[in-house]
Amino acid sequence: MTQPLLPIIPLRREDLPVDTVELARYMVGKYVVHDVPEGRMSGRIVETEAYPVGDSTSYAFVGRRPYNAAMFLARGHAHVRLTYGVSYMFNMSSEAEGTGAGILFRAIEPLEGLALMEARRPGVSLRDLARGPGRLSTALGIGLAFDGVDLCAGRGLWIGKIEAEDIPVAVTKRIGLSREMHELLRFYVPGSPFVSGPRKLLMQPTSASI
Template identity: 70%
Template sequence: MTAGSSNPAQLGGEPRLAARIAPLTRDELPVDTVELARFMVGKCLVHDTPQGRVSGRLVETEAYPIGDSTSHAYRGPRPYNGALFRAPGHAYVRLVYGASYMINMSAEAEGQGAAVLFRAVEPLDGLRLMRDRRPGVKDSDLARGPGRLCAAFAIGPEFDGVDLCGGHALWIGRLSEHDAPPARIALAKRIGLSREMHELLRFYEPGSAFVSGPKRLLEPIVR
């Protein structure tokens, strides 16, 4: 089975596959928000905890480029959003609606505020830990959506500003060359916003059971 085959029926074991993940370096990251959002589909998010490793393939991201009025960086640097103005690859973790944490990644040259939101992952390592943190839900729903993702991965405000390319407990990576990248990447409008929803800034792996949101909002597949 390849890394790109998202079949929830195959998630019953622990782990679904032995994740072979190599860290991503900052030099590998496109210094452009939209390009980075596309690039990160199929890459991995990893949290090495005292209880064990939790990891997953990103199957859905959203771009929040420079000048986007829905971005937390729109009004410039503030005490709470400094991570968004760092070099690409830094975590920005924020409590949203007073209920759920969401993790973004800084996306432009240092000093330019922009972000890529990690919306959903396909679990790889640490299924038991994810199930303990999100009891009573289907495996395909463990990290399907940004709030669920942070709950399953135990990501909270302590990770705000962490360098995801810096060898810390929370990091980004890629599966080995033996694991297939997504055959296709599709675009759609962003969801959960009240404005600036017209542009296709949501990137996802078509056919994945782990992508969030209603299917009616998905657009035709493009490269």
């Protein structure tokens, strides 16, 4: 018997805050969906990271280039980047058209299409299937072909929400950077086992309600 799909509603561009930090907070508890010929993969977003305007660690900091042009699209477009020649980072543009900034999707709680994700990441636990940005992209089958895709289109690779959900959100320091790590720009679901990074960095968060 086929499992009914979750009632995920596509997010409209007008639903998205026109501010990188606010958007990073807003997207926690929302959903990433990837519809493929074999079925649907989806997960609840449990961790994001903001790279606002002027952030020296942002891919957009150097100005618009062919490789980062998607970050200058209107909020809600995918920016996919290969990092260290190994992992794809799945980001989303976060400001008005022409302003370069974005948020990084760091982790999801896998919910639908688990067999499809596990086929891409064999031999790992459910907890580790998409816990971390590189793992997330691999599990969902996200590569450079998705750079610039409109995530508000409601088809293929898209973002959505489930009505009437109330998900707690906390904020803490960023990780994996060589500078500006002190900024409170990493948002996550407190208590979620699917959040990436060392547990000790989540012990004393500054809470923020959706």
